[in-house]
Amino acid sequence: MTAHLPRMVAPRIVYAGTPDFAVPALRRLLHMGAEVVGVYSQPDRPAGRGRKLTASPVKRAALEHELPVMQPTGLRDPVSQTELADLQPDLMVVAAYGLILPPEVLATPTFGCWNLHASLLPRWRGAAPIQRAIEAGDEHTGLCVMQMEAGLDTGPVLHRLTTAISADDTAGTVHDRLAELGADALAYCLRQAAQGTLPKPERQHEPDALYAPKLTKAEAALNWREPAAVLERRIRAFNPWPVAWCELRGKRLRVWHAEADSSAHQAPPGQVLASGPERITIATGAGCLHLLEVQPEGRRRMSVSDYLNAQQGS
16 A cells, blocks of 8 residues: 655645746646745846846746745845745745755745756756756656755655657757656646645665766867767757857857767867868767857857858858
8 A cells, every 4th residue: 555645735835946947837836726925036146248137037937926035045044944934834846946955944844845856866966967867868867856855856756757868859958848847747746745645755766876967168178089979969968058169270169069970980089071061070089070050259159051151251
């Protein structure tokens, strides 16, 4: 007989999230008629050329529905913790919030805190699960609703949804798909909890745990000594940020789209094997890489055909 969690009828929900990824789940809560008593999001940040203070996507969505928004710089101080407790939450839902929840916060809601995590835990805990899954060549990834605890993404899993990673997926396309899956998974868990049929969460299998470290701009430089297949995956994983790049004809060139080719060659890594009409082919440590969409410094992204035409005209 499957053990279930206590029924959670009409819970008072606090939602915590910051970027675009967290917006669909918040909107789904509101569409379901859930009682969202407060929204937490990171403080406004400078953005754009004018570096104007800009509200996060989650804050903007919350204000559209006249929800109270809290933006503390941290949650370890007693004032912030009291402010949360005063909301009397039954449940806190967290999606890419970006701040650590200390034990005092995790213990505040009656039913604890649920996290919408963009991987199939325990694989790819940490800051960049989508990108690391693509970079590693994973065939599938997914979305987990996890009961939060003190460790980094170590909590037991309430529900998971899976999606395939196709050969043309980028971090951007997978991100958007998982954001919608997050809304689906959260809605499912809340419906099951209201009926008292949500099973107790499953503990993660620690030997399978992998960490997904935050991306850095330094990683975006393509090393032609690596195999073409590895470089192609990295290009997809780093699209739309920080965007892979290389040097060609002495100038930096961002690479948005490329195809790996396993054909053997004797050229040294980094040598241009062919140029035009619609691709630039570069030798790698194993096989070659066809550049298909690029972005010169100070210019828009463009097809290699347009890039080569512009080079001929300059």
